[in-house]
Amino acid sequence: MSSHAKAAEGEAPQFYELVPHHHAPHGSTQIGFWIYLMSDCLIFASLFAIYGVLGGNFAAGPSPAHLFNLQLVAVSTGALLLSSITYGFAMLDMDEGKKTGTLVWLVITGLLGAVFLGLTLYEFYHMIHEGAVPQRSAFLSAFFVLVGTHALHVTFGILWLVTLLVQIGMKGLIPANRIRVQCLSMFWHFLDVIWIGVFTVVYLMGMLR
Amino acid sequence: MSASTSTDTLSPSQKAHAHPNPEVHGDGHDHGTRRTYLIGFALSVVLTAIPFWLVMNNVIADTMIATLVIMAFGVVQIFVHMVYFLHMNTKSEGGWTMMAAIFTIIVIVIALSGSLWVMFHLNTNMMPGHIMNPADLI
Numbered sequence: 001m002s003s004h005a006k007a008a009e010g011e012a013p014q015f016y017e018l019v020p021h022h023h024a025p026h027g028s029t030q031i032g033f034w035i036y037l038m039s040d041c042l043i044f045a046s047l048f049a050i051y052g053v054l055g056g057n058f059a060a061g062p063s064p065a066h067l068f069n070l071q072l073v074a075v076s077t078g079a080l081l082l083s084s085i086t087y088g089f090a091m092l093d094m095d096e097g098k099k100t101g102t103l104v105w106l107v108i109t110g111l112l113g114a115v116f117l118g119l120t121l122y123e124f125y126h127m128i129h130e131g132a133v134p135q136r137s138a139f140l141s142a143f144f145v146l147v148g149t150h151a152l153h154v155t156f157g158i159l160w161l162v163t164l165l166v167q168i169g170m171k172g173l174i175p176a177n178r179i180r181v182q183c184l185s186m187f188w189h190f191l192d193v194i195w196i197g198v199f200t201v202v203y204l205m206g207m208l209r
Numbered sequence: 210m211s212a213s214t215s216t217d218t219l220s221p222s223q224k225a226h227a228h229p230n231p232e233v234h235g236d237g238h239d240h241g242t243r244r245t246y247l248i249g250f251a252l253s254v255v256l257t258a259i260p261f262w263l264v265m266n267n268v269i270a271d272t273m274i275a276t277l278v279i280m281a282f283g284v285v286q287i288f289v290h291m292v293y294f295l296h297m298n299t300k301s302e303g304g305w306t307m308m309a310a311i312f313t314i315i316v317i318v319i320a321l322s323g324s325l326w327v328m329f330h331l332n333t334n335m336m337p338g339h340i341m342n343p344a345d346l347i
Binding site: 034041042048050074084085089092189193199200201207208 | 241247250254264282291313
C-alpha cells in the first residue's frame, strides 16, 4: 500500500520490499506444517478413492465380514481417541509451563498409540495367517495399502514423540521444543481424523456390504 | 488511495511480525482449554459409539440407509475433531489454515466423487455380461 502512496507523490513505483523486515523465529512453521498435513490428506484421499473403487472386488476371496473383528477395531479406535485427549492435556500442561506434566501426558499418549499400533499389527498378522494377503484380491491390496499407510504414519508419530521426550528431557520446554510439540499435536489429531474415515469406510461399511 | 489507510490494510500476520515479543503475543493458534478438550472427547466418543452399535447389532435393516447414517456420523465427527482438537477457525494464521483446508476439501471431493463415478460407470459399461448377443462379438 505504501508503494501506491509513494507513486502518487511522483516517485518510482516499488513492487517489492527493499527493507528486510523481522520474522519471528518459527513464525511460519505452523502454517508450513499445516500445508504438509493438507498434502498428506490428499495422499489419503487417493487411497480412499482406490479403496472405494476396488473395495468390492473380492476375487472369490474373503470378504470384510469374514475377516474383520469389530470388537478389536472398537478397542483400537478407543485407544486412538483417548490418545487424542491425553495429547490435549499435554498441550495444556505445556502452556502452563509444567515440564513433568507434559512429559507424563506425552508418555501416556505414546503408550496408547503403541496399543493402537499393536492391535493393527495383530490384525494384519491374523489376516496374513489366514491367507488374506495383499496379493489375494484387489480388495485386500487396497485394504493393506490404506490401513498400512495410516499405521506407518502412527509409527512415525510414535518415533517423533519418543524423540521429543528426549529433547524435552534434555533441554526443557524451550521455544523450539514448544513448536515441535505443537506440530506433533497437529499430526497426531490429523491421524485421528484419518482414522475416523478408515473405521467408517473400511470396517463399518465393509461389514454392511 | 491515501497513505493514511496503509496501517489498516496490514494483515494480522504482518501485525504479529511487528510485535516485539511474539512468544507473549501468541502464535495465532488457539490451544483450547481443558473444558473444550473434554467436550470434544465426549462428543467423539458418542459419535464413535453410535455407528459401532448400529453395525454390531444390525439395528438398521436397510443397508443403504445404514451406510448413509454411518457416513453422516463420520463426517460430523471429523468436524468435531477439526474444531475441538485441531482448533480450526477462520482467524488462525490470518485465515490461511482455513483457506488451505477448504482447498484440500474441494480437491478431495473432486478426487473421490470423480473416481467413484467414472470407475463405476466403466464397470457397468465394460462388463462382459453387458453384451447380450454373442453374435455381436464377431
